[in-house]
Amino acid sequence: MTRIGPFEKRRKGYFVSTNTRLLDTNAIHALLRQSYWAKRRPLGVVRKSMRHSLCFGLYRSNSGGRSARRQVGLARVITDYATFAYLCDVFIEPTERGRGLGKWLMGCVMSHPELRRLRHFCLTTRDTHELYKQFGFAAISKPWKWMEIVRTPRQARRNNSGRLQKERTINTWLKHSRPRDRRLGSDSASSSRAAFPGLS
């Protein structure tokens, strides 16, 4: 496993750090509950996700120094540090928004030495494209190459028992594929069904 030392950047009144020991899990859980994508993410899942990710905590540093810090933001990067990274859970506390902190946090993420050299960096967003565009992100150029599995919380829980559930994989692929690929894909769709009997 790659051991990466903590990365830190400062600006007046705030600092960003990847030191996992500084992360305030309860505060992050409370922040994410206000998001549109992780409203119902249980605390245990938040903890586990942070343990296995490169987390950029954003802190307001009060006059008492580091110990008096307050967690006011987060950006989480899921990565193998070699080939791929996925940016998610970008969040700034509502009272701290509109002061350039989101941009600064993104600048910190993009300047991390282990992420700068990766060839593939992805994210998904509902409405914050303008922020990410400023850091070089663009819409996926070949969406038909991408596939996904989306499970409801109930399906994910049931999958713990080892049973393969019906997935939206093929539907998602069909939705985004071009007519030509869709024709070619009729073969791959049926072979996927053969390989995954749970698919319909």
Ligand SMILES: CC(C)(COP(=O)(O)OP(=O)(O)OC[C@H]1O[C@@H](n2cnc3c(N)ncnc32)[C@H](O)[C@@H]1OP(=O)(O)O)[C@@H](O)C(=O)NCCC(=O)NCCS
């Ligand atoms: C999006 C968010 C991280 C931006 O943080 P912030 O500190 O308020 O942003 P900044 O003051 O640094 O502004 C950065 C840029 O982001 C853009 N931006 C800010 N909020 C935005 C929003 N809600 N939607 C779209 N773009 C937004 C602005 O265009 C701004 O660029 P500009 O200065 O060139 O106009 C913050 O508003 C937030 O936490 N929102 C809720 C969670 C969220 O939507 N996260 C992103 C999920 S993909």
